[in-house]
Amino acid sequence: MDKIELLAPAGDLEKLKTAVDYGADAVYFGGELFSLRAGAGNLTIPQMEEGIAYAHARNVRCYLTLNIFAHNEDILPLEDYLIKIKALDIDAFIVSDPGIMLMIREVMPQAEIHLSTQANMTNYKTARFWQQQGVKRIVLARELTFEEIRLLRQKLPEEMELEAFVQGAMCISYSGRCLLSNFMIERDANRGQCAHPCRWKYALVEEQRPGEYYPVEEDERGTYILNSRDLCMIEHIPELVSAGVASAKIEGRMKSSFYVATIVGAYRKAIDAYYEDPQRYVFREEWMRELKKVSHREFTTGFYFNQPTNKDQNYQTSAYTREYSFIGVVRSYDPDTKMAVVEQRNKMTVGEEIEVFGPYTDYFSQKLEVLLDEEGNPIESAPHPQQILQIKMERPVSENFMLRKRKEQ
Known part of the structure; x- marks a missing residue:
């Protein structure tokens, strides 16, 4: 039985090596340009070369994120960048923009392409379209339920892989469709500069009463009306496998090496224990306790089992739990x-x-x-x-x- 891939974030070279050491099957990282995490440390081309060599020596795959939605001004710099990284032994490119896919194909015809979650892929017809464009793997939109994922798996050819987020921050907006940051402070979330305005505290102001702030409340729970809990699916490895998910993805290129080590280590234990004996597998609470030892928000299973409710939001604070x-x-x-x-x-x-x-x-x-x-x-x-x-x-x-x-x- 092929194991589900454990895919870990690598915000910089140290975090890449940490993810590899603690049990990741694959890592994903951004270069200095064209990634949706401009605030992460990211990797220079020499660092990518070193990180890829370190990972490949330990049979770990390496994916480069080029998942911005490009503007005209990005095209020529991106073409130059692709030529510079052409010689790197990158296993796959995570891409949202069809134009960027075309550019990668022009420079590296044999490159493996993964469709980013930013592309908001939510149905099997769209998945078939992307397969016809040569996409090998689809990173599913976070808004899909297990029922929808199972149907996708049934409708798609076996060689088309499905990747799904299992741990980390959730966005209040639908995958790839957030305009809040751009609208409010001109930092484009679709070009890697999201300011996370969904975590801010909001109040209501009446036009004729400037300076008088009225709290936006819901049954005394506070005013963080857009603030989602963090996704956590470590208790549901069997469901992920049975739904046909090939890769379990951890969010967090902005997080610390301590975060990467703890989260990857816990999921590694859970996944390995499941495959040792799927019929007798029992989840161990100590794995969940480990996850809670890093900075986190309260947990949710997101859309996997149903549409999220008010129980999947935190209306009281946007702060992290740091014990x-x-x-x-x-x-x-x-x-x-x-x-x-x-x-x-x-x-x-x-x-x-x-x-x-x-x-x-x-x-x-x-x-x-x-x-x-x-x-x-x-x-x-x-x-x-x-x-x-x-x-x-x-x-x-x-x-x-x-x-x-x-x-x-």
Whole structure:
């Protein structure tokens, strides 16, 4: 049985390597231009070359997002960019705009094309059209239910793959149809510059009473009327597989390496456990608890089971839940001394309880008892960003293991 692909975001080179290390089957990333996440770190051409080599050495596929809706002024720069990246061993291009598809075909005739969710593909007739244009995979619009996905799978040739988002931020607008950001502050969501006005707090102002703000309320729940919860489908791996989804996609190129490691690690465990014995598969609550240790909003299953209701919105706040802090990443480990060299990411102090986790492992807890600076001198705390530390570990660790702690400490 071919496993469903676990597809992870790679906002920069570090996050790409983290996604690979923690179990992604494929990663998607943007270059410095023409991607819908202009605010992500993104990758230069040399970084793409390094990242692709790192991923391919570990049998992980690499997809480049070129999914803006181009304006005339984008055409010549994009043509130049395609020529510059032609030699890179990119496995597929994620594209929304038919014109960009045409340009890729002109420069790289054999390139594999995936249709971005921005194209808002919601029915099997449209899917057949895109197949006739040479598209290998369709990233489904988030507005499709399981019932619709199953029908799509039945109506399409076997070689046409379906990819679906399973984790991350949800947009209040229909896929590829948001104009709010462009209208309000002239930052075009369809060219990678979305300001996320759906997360802002709104009030009502009467024309003749400027400065008098009336709250937009719904049963005392607050005023964040456009603010969706985050998508989370980790409890529903069997349904995704049975619906015919070939690739489970995690949103989050703007998120941290800690986020990528945690989310990819949890989904990797859930997917592997399912395929070990599909008939006896049982979801483990610890996987959900892991997901909640990174910055997140309350979760929803989006459109998969039905049309979302008011229970899928958060009317009280647009803030994230942040119960844990990412405090460090292991750079090396000496099994003889049990000392790890750690790059600090947030303040840690001797005596605190910390959690340590890594790829394909369960986390463990320990008290931070031995903390040394880079020269080996004892210190009580590490407050400086990216400070190099030495920490005594109660269990063996490896490079790229991560450290976290509860915030109330």
